[in-house]
Amino acid sequence: MNPEYAKDMLFSPLALQNITLKNRIFRSATYEGLGDPDGHPLPKLEQTYKELSSGGVGAIITGFCFVSADGRAMQPHQCGMDSDSKITSWGKVISSVKKTSGGASLFMQLAHTGRQTRHEATGMPVLGVSSHQCSYFRQKVRVLDNDTILRIIEDFAAAAFRAKEAGFDGVQIHAAHGYLIHQFLSPWTNTRKDRWGDKTLFLENVIHAVRRKCGDTYPILVKLSAADDTSPGITLDSTIAAVKKLEELKIDAVEISYGTMEYAFNIIRGACPTDLAMRINPIFKSFHPFLLKSWKILFLKRYLSRLIKYEDCYNFKAAGAIRKEISLPVIPVGGIRSLTDMEECLRTWRLDGVAMCRPFICEPDFAERIRNGISERSLCVNCNLCTVYCDTDEETCCRQKKRRV
Ligand SMILES: Cc1cc2nc3c(=O)[nH]c(=O)nc-3n(C[C@H](O)[C@H](O)[C@H](O)COP(=O)(O)O)c2cc1C
Known part of the structure; x- marks a missing residue:
């Protein structure tokens, strides 16, 4: 690797269809745990984004924000963009971040959880593309009717419009990780016999609706899982077909990830701290102790055997294969940890940028440290x-004692 050459590529501007980013480093969407009970951003979020922006990233994608109350996640401090009052609260965060630091572009990630939530979290029925329950959330699913589908499409558009009003440079539509749009894309969950059985129709309609509300030049990113752990599920071929449709719709870029919440550790990979999860996760806490013990004996081993071993850059191959088929910018996320990885991404795989999540939880200024030659690998x-x-209830942070900040 030639570090200077790698850095030249990495820190060169990235021109997307409707926006130019100052460099090719994205802070991938990361739930920050900094929303109030209604989903308004708490003041500390402003600080988080300022640190990332002054820390050198080219773009910040917010943690997933709910577009409607029935699409809220189980995470208690998730932010939302489901009402006009949030234009003001987000507007304050964005104008302050823009005024004071770095020049990162800001994107709001918009999501509806579909079946990947709990009735206890939303106070509403859990909605899904079909009645197929999620093995992790184990909730009865109410099948979406046509009117509700049309309403949620408009919810995405209204949330995107509010993001624009609040000053966001663009939005990212969350179509990955098993959330509602992924549920439409996947034959595992989309067994519908009506017109919504066409797997990409919902996503295409969301993009059209956002364009109608926000105009043709408002930047739109889409995050997709290139494959998942179900069969029949999402495959590289079905993802390539979906991305070709997105290319026709002239979105700005796709971010390529993996998986669903059924095997959530395959999205992120690495250690699986099961004992801790069983102590603090509300789903496990809702189990009777005897049931939990039995589950551990009967199913834990099988669950762990389905987890994929962590390797650096684990979505490059899929992202590279997609990039070969289209001219839309493609940004991989997952296990990118060093300058060498970033060079490989841009040079060998001819991808357009790099997205990272955990490295920025650990070191918000990781990009700047790479640029200054202080660091070559994430902690x-x-x-x-x-x-x-x-x-x-706690906000997202790095819990390793060894970490630098
Ligand atoms: C604490 C945490 C929060 C996350 N929150 C989100 C989120 O809100 N939206 C999303 O699309 N992905 C989310 N992810 C997944 C990341 O964006 C990313 O796809 C994954 O962590 C792999 O990238 P990494 O190896 O750089 O961490 C989250 C991951 C972690 C560890």
Whole structure:
């Protein structure tokens, strides 16, 4: 590796269809645990984004924000963009971040959980594309009717419009990780016999609706899982077909991830701190102790055997294969940890940028440290304590004592 050459590529501007980013480093969407009970951002979020922006990233994608109350996640401090009052609260965060630091572009990630939530979290029925329950959330699923589908499409558009009004440079539509759009894309969950059985129709309609509300030039990113752990599920071929449709719709870029919440540790990979999860996760806490013990004896081994071993850069191959088929910018996420990885991403795989999540939880200024030659590798050890604590009342942070900040 030639570090200077790698850095030149990495820190060169990235021109997307409707926006130019100052460099090719994305802070991938990361649930921050900094929303109030209604989903308004808490003041500390402003600080988090300022640190990332002054820490050198080219783009910040917010943690997933709910577009409607029935699409809220189980995480208690999730932010939302489901009402006009949030234009003001988010507007304050964005204008302050923009005024004071770094020049990162800001994207709001918009999501509806579909079946991947709990009735206890939303106070509403859990909605899904079909009645197929999620093995992790184990909730009865109410099948979406046509009117509700049309309403949720408009909810995405209204939330995107609010994001625009609040000053976000663009939005990212969360179509990955088993959430509602993924549920439409996947034959595992989309067994519908009506027109919504066309797997990409919902996503295409969301993009059209956002365009109608926000105009043709408002930047749109889409995050997709290139494959998952179900059969029949999402495959590389079905993802390539979906991305070709997105290319026709002239979105700005796709971010390539993996998996669903059924095997959530395959999305992120690394350590699986099961004992801790069983102590603090509300789903496990709701089990009777005897049931939990039995589950551990009967199913834990099988669950763990389905987890994929962590390797650096674990989504490059899929992202590279997608990039070969299209001219839309493709950004991989997952296990990117060093300058060498970043060079490989841009040079060998001819991808357009790099996205990282855990490295920035650990070191918000990781990009700047790379640029200044202070660091070549992230301090993140994939212990996944940050992940497990997402399900509690606590804000997201690095829990390794060794960490630098
Ligand atoms: C604490 C934590 C929170 C996350 N929150 C989100 C989220 O809100 N939206 C999303 O699309 N992905 C989320 N992810 C997944 C990451 O964006 C990313 O796809 C995954 O962690 C792999 O990247 P990494 O190896 O750089 O961490 C989260 C991951 C972690 C560890």
